Amino acid sequence: MTVASSSNTIAPKKYKPATELVFIDNSDGNGVRDPYHAASVPIYQTATFKQPSIHDMGEYDYTRSGNPTRTQLERHMAKIMSAKKAFAVSTGMTALDVITRLVNSGDEIIAGDDLYGGSNRLLTYLKEHSNITVHHVDTTNPACIEPVLNPEKTRLVLLETPTNPLIKIADIPTISQMVHRYCPNALVVVDNTMMSPYLQKPLELGADISYHSGTKYLSGHHDLMAGIIGVKDEEVAKRVFFVINSSGCGLAPFDCWLLLRGIKTLGLRMDRQQANTMRIAEFLENKGLKVLYPGLRSHPQYDLHHTMARGAGAVLSFTTGDVEMSERIVEAVTLWAISVSFGCVNSLISMPCRMSHASIPAHIRKERALPEDLIRLCVGIEDADDLIEDLADALHTAGFLKK
Numbered sequence: 001m002t003v004a005s006s007s008n009t010i011a012p013k014k015y016k017p018a019t020e021l022v023f024i025d026n027s028d029g030n031g032v033r034d035p036y037h038a039a040s041v042p043i044y045q046t047a048t049f050k051q052p053s054i055h056d057m058g059e060y061d062y063t064r065s066g067n068p069t070r071t072q073l074e075r076h077m078a079k080i081m082s083a084k085k086a087f088a089v090s091t092g093m094t095a096l097d098v099i100t101r102l103v104n105s106g107d108e109i110i111a112g113d114d115l116y117g118g119s120n121r122l123l124t125y126l127k128e129h130s131n132i133t134v135h136h137v138d139t140t141n142p143a144c145i146e147p148v149l150n151p152e153k154t155r156l157v158l159l160e161t162p163t164n165p166l167i168k169i170a171d172i173p174t175i176s177q178m179v180h181r182y183c184p185n186a187l188v189v190v191d192n193t194m195m196s197p198y199l200q201k202p203l204e205l206g207a208d209i210s211y212h213s214g215t216k217y218l219s220g221h222h223d224l225m226a227g228i229i230g231v232k233d234e235e236v237a238k239r240v241f242f243v244i245n246s247s248g249c250g251l252a253p254f255d256c257w258l259l260l261r262g263i264k265t266l267g268l269r270m271d272r273q274q275a276n277t278m279r280i281a282e283f284l285e286n287k288g289l290k291v292l293y294p295g296l297r298s299h300p301q302y303d304l305h306h307t308m309a310r311g312a313g314a315v316l317s318f319t320t321g322d323v324e325m326s327e328r329i330v331e332a333v334t335l336w337a338i339s340v341s342f343g344c345v346n347s348l349i350s351m352p353c354r355m356s357h358a359s360i361p362a363h364i365r366k367e368r369a370l371p372e373d374l375i376r377l378c379v380g381i382e383d384a385d386d387l388i389e390d391l392a393d394a395l396h397t398a399g400f401l402k403k
């Protein structure tokens with residue numbers, strides 16, 4: 001089994017983004033098509049493959065190393081991420097884990113200060129156990145990155161944009177150019193989970209690696225966990241594949257199939273979720289709440305965001321000025337499920353400091369200006385009128401709006 005069997009060749013003709021998502025090339029990359037012309041990519045629910053002979057291993061031998069269903073997903077993802085190669089692994093955190101194995105003891109990682117809580121936890125582990133220095137800086141300001149760049153030691157510069165939950169924007173092209181100029185050995189890595197490849201393609205903006213939690217928008221239904229790593233450089237791709245094959249974290253065939261199924265409707269879901277979010281953002285802003293959403297002109301980095309992305313996405317945050325008020329609002333909604341995560345067809349509400357970001361110690365949350373009263377909305381595909389009415393009722397019940 002070689003990396004070649006996970007190979008992804010980029011489709012020659014480029015269609016519009018929504019079309020690309022649905023159009024799955026059913027050949028295996030070597031021009032071999034499914035013998036029965038299955039319209040849905042079949043699930044190869046097998047751990048092993050019989051070899052043609054003792055001398056010929058065949059294309060697949062063992063599912064940890066490669067599986068045709070996974071290959072289809074990886075080729076499809078490479079196409080929609082504009083990656084040279086894409087890899088499907090068990091979760092979004094696994095994706096980051098695999099990427100951080102490109103970093104050696106004594107090396108340094110530069111990461112944001114408004115990172116996904118799980119990413120923060122993994123980086124802290126590396127800092128404490130693997131002799132890796134992690135600089136947490138405000139990556140939404142390139143000037144904060146420059147002083148910590150070290151041509152000898154910096155290996156990864158890890159960005160999220162928009163950040164979660166503060167919805168700040170990192171300038172991928174400017175940062176990529178700066179990093180590549182000062183640190184030719186460093187890789188710019190973008191966690192693109194929040195935007196999905198439908199709205200933003202970091203590899204086209206200068207990043208070296210882009211990854212997604214497939215658990216979120218790619219799947220869209222909160223019924224599976226997955227991670228996708230997209231890589232621009234063939235040599236880096238080989239190292240990533242080596243780690244995945246060695247550690248055995250490749251995505252299982254059934255989950256690959258389910259994820260491919262979800263990806264087909266990503267465009268439709270995202271269009272609807274984004275339109276809903278825009279209406280909700282305007283509603284909340286009109287009620288006098290401080291709303292963070294790059295679809296609003298009031299967002300300080302509105303222009304920068306729209307130079308990189310095709311849309312503003314479907315996650316917004318807002319503050320009420322009062323932690324207890326925020327708690328009452330979250331408790332008072334009915335349509336919005338109190339849940340961590342995002343990207344689902346259902347609408348979700350959370351208080352990051354109590355939930356997804358609770359693993360970040362309180363003093364660090366304070367240092368990073370993460371407001372304790374922050375409410376995050378992850379907007380689904382329901383009718384926007386219902387979602388707004390439910391929020392309006394909750395604002396009344398909580399006492400934010402007078403009856």
Ligand SMILES: *Cc1c(COP(=O)(O)O)cnc(C)c1O
Nearest residue numbers: 091092093116191193213215226
């Ligand atoms: C959810 C999430 C992850 C982790 O993905 P899992 O699939 O839950 O492991 C990483 N980054 C971001 C931005 C996320 O939202």
